[in-house]
Amino acid sequence: MSVGVEEEEAPPLLVATGDENIEPGSEVNDLPIVKVPITIITGYLGAGKTTLMNYILTERHGKKIAVILNEFGDSVDIEKSLTISKDGQQVEEWLELANGCICCSVKDSGVAAIESLMERRGAFDYILLETTGLADPGNIAPLFWVDEGLGSTIYLDGIVTLVDAKNILKSLDEGPPSVTPDDHKYGDGEHKGPELTTAHLQISHADVVVINKSDLVTEDELERVRERIQAINGLAKLHVTVRSQVPQLESVLLDLHAYDSVGASELEFASRGHSHLDPTISTVTLPIPVLEVEKLEALDAWLRAVLWESTLPLATSSETAVTSPKFEIHRLKGRMQLTNGSVKLLQGVREVFELLDEADSSRGAGGYRMPVDGKIVLIGRGLEEEVFKESVRSAVG
Numbered sequence: 001m002s003v004g005v006e007e008e009e010a011p012p013l014l015v016a017t018g019d020e021n022i023e024p025g026s027e028v029n030d031l032p033i034v035k036v037p038i039t040i041i042t043g044y045l046g047a048g049k050t051t052l053m054n055y056i057l058t059e060r061h062g063k064k065i066a067v068i069l070n071e072f073g074d075s076v077d078i079e080k081s082l083t084i085s086k087d088g089q090q091v092e093e094w095l096e097l098a099n100g101c102i103c104c105s106v107k108d109s110g111v112a113a114i115e116s117l118m119e120r121r122g123a124f125d126y127i128l129l130e131t132t133g134l135a136d137p138g139n140i141a142p143l144f145w146v147d148e149g150l151g152s153t154i155y156l157d158g159i160v161t162l163v164d165a166k167n168i169l170k171s172l173d174e175g176p177p178s179v180t181p182d183d184h185k186y187g188d189g190e191h192k193g194p195e196l197t198t199a200h201l202q203i204s205h206a207d208v209v210v211i212n213k214s215d216l217v218t219e220d221e222l223e224r225v226r227e228r229i230q231a232i233n234g235l236a237k238l239h240v241t242v243r244s245q246v247p248q249l250e251s252v253l254l255d256l257h258a259y260d261s262v263g264a265s266e267l268e269f270a271s272r273g274h275s276h277l278d279p280t281i282s283t284v285t286l287p288i289p290v291l292e293v294e295k296l297e298a299l300d301a302w303l304r305a306v307l308w309e310s311t312l313p314l315a316t317s318s319e320t321a322v323t324s325p326k327f328e329i330h331r332l333k334g335r336m337q338l339t340n341g342s343v344k345l346l347q348g349v350r351e352v353f354e355l356l357d358e359a360d361s362s363r364g365a366g367g368y369r370m371p372v373d374g375k376i377v378l379i380g381r382g383l384e385e386e387v388f389k390e391s392v393r394s395a396v397g
């Protein structure tokens, strides 16, 4: 992505005043800052990303949308440049997203660059970050999934992956000749199993998969594509399109809230077992009993062992043994019911995870909700469902 210099004067930061009388520049520090959602749009070469971006820009209904590209595009409609202010000067800066990695020198400034752009250009209603065809979205997502406490003005809304209905199965089975697992942090060669391709990574991290170019396949072929994608990622919502024309923008591409809410129905859907159609990546569901509050610490420790140390604590009859099966987790979500009536949500991408309170879990106080068992859904490689179930069961009792 290139960073150009803009001459216009910096407008004030947009704040959620709710009060039309507040003048720009007045004391607004105590007011909450409007957080701008960012969606990462990824997809294999030629899947239809540019077509999708242009479609969004024609359908945006007045929304101010910034589209950030990691490579030069040729559409004049698309905002291609970021303005970065450094030490009081406007400078040109590059954010390299080649092969899915924002290069180390600017890694910390991914969020800062966008915030700086908003300071100069006025806040956007929405930001779309389009990655290169070879990007691994799992490397990029954590950069924008910022801790609430850090007070960022943007938040990660979700990851949308476009696939080409005609070619996706071939890409999953063969991978492109130029991409080897060594190109990925997560394809480190330790796995001797079926190849992990870029297409796998883009699907396994997706919150939404748009199956585009459906006009080029038969109904049967489309069904096979659908089944294969659901087997890889049972959590993602699927949309079938021609020329990337999704039925609507809201909740299909925008305002996904994929990193802050976890619905019981989406976990239920993921657990309906489309598994093992793909030899490389699968979705597994772990039942979690209604938990005492004190057990949350044990669950947290289990997640740390699995995600941070890639070890799976296994209980033997007398003591706890730790083994290190070869597995890797790309995305996880969960919902745990506690005996006190509240609900804990789990969100994770790669080694980053968060256990958060469900916003309306106090609802239980007014009207009693039958405690239902919770679930954790994992998407990744080398996940042996029964072994994982046994491990988490012994961890939380």
Ligand SMILES: Nc1nc2c(ncn2[C@@H]2O[C@H](COP(=O)(O)OP(=O)(O)OP(=O)(O)O)[C@@H](O)[C@H]2O)c(=O)[nH]1
Binding pocket: 043, 044, 045, 046, 047, 048, 049, 050, 051, 052, 133, 212, 213, 214, 215, 216, 241, 242, 243, 244
């Ligand atoms: N038949 C058909 N062609 C499509 C469809 N969507 C896009 N195309 C065409 O496919 C080609 C690639 O589409 P793009 O939108 O440029 O795809 P992209 O993902 O941006 O591709 P890169 O720029 O290579 O990353 C273009 O010629 C589009 O017109 C579709 O649904 N059906």
